[in-house]
Amino acid sequence: MKLNYKINGTGQPIIFIHGLFGNLDNLGVLAREYANDYQIIQIDLRNHGLSPWSDEMNYQLMATDVLALINELALDHIILIGHSMGGKVAMTLTQYIADLIAQVVILDIAPVSYASDSHNKVFQALDACFNAPVSGRSNMHNIMSEYLPEHTIQFLLKSYKADKWLFNFRAISRHYADIRGWSEIARYNQPVLFIRGGSSDYIIDEYYSDILMQFPYASIETVVGAGHNVHMAKPQDVIALINSWIK
Template sequence: MKLNYKIQGKGQPIILLHGLFGNLDNLSILARAFMDDYQIIQVDLRNHGLSPWSDEMNYSLMADDILQLVDALALNDIILVGHSMGGKVAMRLTECISSSIANLIVLDIAPVSYASDSHTNVFKALNTCIASGITDRNAIQNMMNQYLSVPTTQFLLKSYKNEGWLFNFKAIEQHYEEIRGWQEIPPYRQPVLFIRGSKSNYMRDEYQTDILAQFPYATVETVEGANHNVHYEKPQHVINLIRDWITS
């Protein structure tokens, strides 16, 4: 699949991969921080943003989409940064292009399967809005706030443009078991940086065994006071961690 992407800057490539229900703008804080020294490639994953929609969605396919982009742009010596679902795509890429990866940074996600109710309220909110047929942004916001926190509603509305959603909700809902799930991969025997928020449930201490089984040279850094969107809540801390990691 030919994905939508945006390139800024020159130098060693950094590919930024967003999370579920997001788009390539979600990691713009990181893009702006590194674009003076690196070539920044922000990508809309399949069924998100301006990339094509598909009835199929799993991590093998999403990794293959990125592999096609890497080949098309003739990229090498790549720094991969992925948040949440994008972090799982980045981890899956270690099976495909390990020799082309210079650094891997995973933001607040572990190589594990998560509980099936992780996004229950998000699905309820979106199903209610879509079924209502309402297109007014303010009305949708009020309706979603009945199910979700204000920050979560604001995040989702970043993908509401021209009276429509930029993500393929039907495909996401249909393949949610695969998206929340994970198939264990062979050990990737290179250093990997995991950055987690201290308030997040996505990188629990008990996942350390799973992380080290697949990424035996992993380093886990905790950002105090941050939740799942660690790069958004504590941007300078995350930027400093990434910069120190890729320049050491």
């Protein structure tokens, strides 16, 4: 699948990979930090943003999509930075292109399967939106306000343009078990930086053994006071950790 992407700058490439229900702009606060010194590549994963939709969706397919773009752009010595679902895509890529990767940074996700109800309210809200007889941003906001806090609504509305949702909600719903799940991959015997939000439950202490089993040279850093969207809550803290890692 040919993914939609945005590319800026020159130098060593950094690929930014967004999370579930996101798009290529979601890691923009980080991408802007490195735009003067690196080649910045922000992508829309399948069924998100302006990339094509598909009835099929799992981490092997999403990683293969990104790999096709890497080959198209003839990239090498790549830095991968992935958040949440995008972090799992980045982890999956390590088993395919270890020789092309220079650094990997994973934002608040672990190589584990998560509880099936972790996005329950989001799915209820979006299902109500997709079944509503009305359209329009204000109507979508009002519908979601019955289920979700304002910050989550604003995040989702970033993917609502011209009275249309940019993500394939039906396909994502059908494959949610694949998205929240995880299949063990080959060990990646190179350093990987995991950055966890101190107030998030996506990387809890019990998951450290799972991380180290597949990424034995991983470093795990905590940003105190940040939740799952750690890069939005404490961008300068995250940037400082990334700088110390890649520089």
